[in-house]
Amino acid sequence: MGRAKPAKQVGQAALWMAACLTLVLAVTSCGGTDLPEDATGEVIYVQLCARCHGSDLRGGTGVALVGEEATSVGKPERYFVQSISSGIGRMPSFRNTLSEEQILRVSRYIMDQSGGG
Template identity: 30%
Template sequence: MKRLWAVSATSLLMLLFLLTGCSSESSSSAKDGETIYKDNCAACHGDQLQGAVGPSIVNMKSKYSEDEVLKIINEGTTKMPGNLLTDEESKIVTKWLWEK
């Protein structure tokens, strides 16, 4: 019985350790727009904004207002799902895109 408890306790501690590493507790304000973009958007829009599966998003400033970009990120489009980022992350990425 003691051995089973030791294995269970060890397994529980390992699980907690892993979950802590995957936690969303790290504040998105600590993340910059580039990091959020690379973690969530680059797979479809390319690591240089050049487009891949999704369209190029280079020079968004010339195509949309800042509010429109934020709305697209939050609500998605017919081809892009919305609600992939928190409100705070969406704002950070929008500001970052605006600087590109």
């Protein structure tokens, strides 16, 4: 009778570890960066934004940033800075990932690509 309890505890521990590993992988795939401080807006976009917004900025799991589907075309720079810094909708905040200058550079890159920069 005493043996069943440790097996149950081992199973619960394995489940807990699997849940933690899943969470860690999800967080690290969305955050962390090896970007140099002086990375261009394009480099920042490719590394951190293209996965969701597409390499051509036309959307994917994230909204389109250029083209007919884009709703942000013509928005002021502060809109992009705020959206990247604080997050918007399902998009996470990059405040703790990018410096203010990097956020500004990627904002300007997006605006330039959409013809609004």
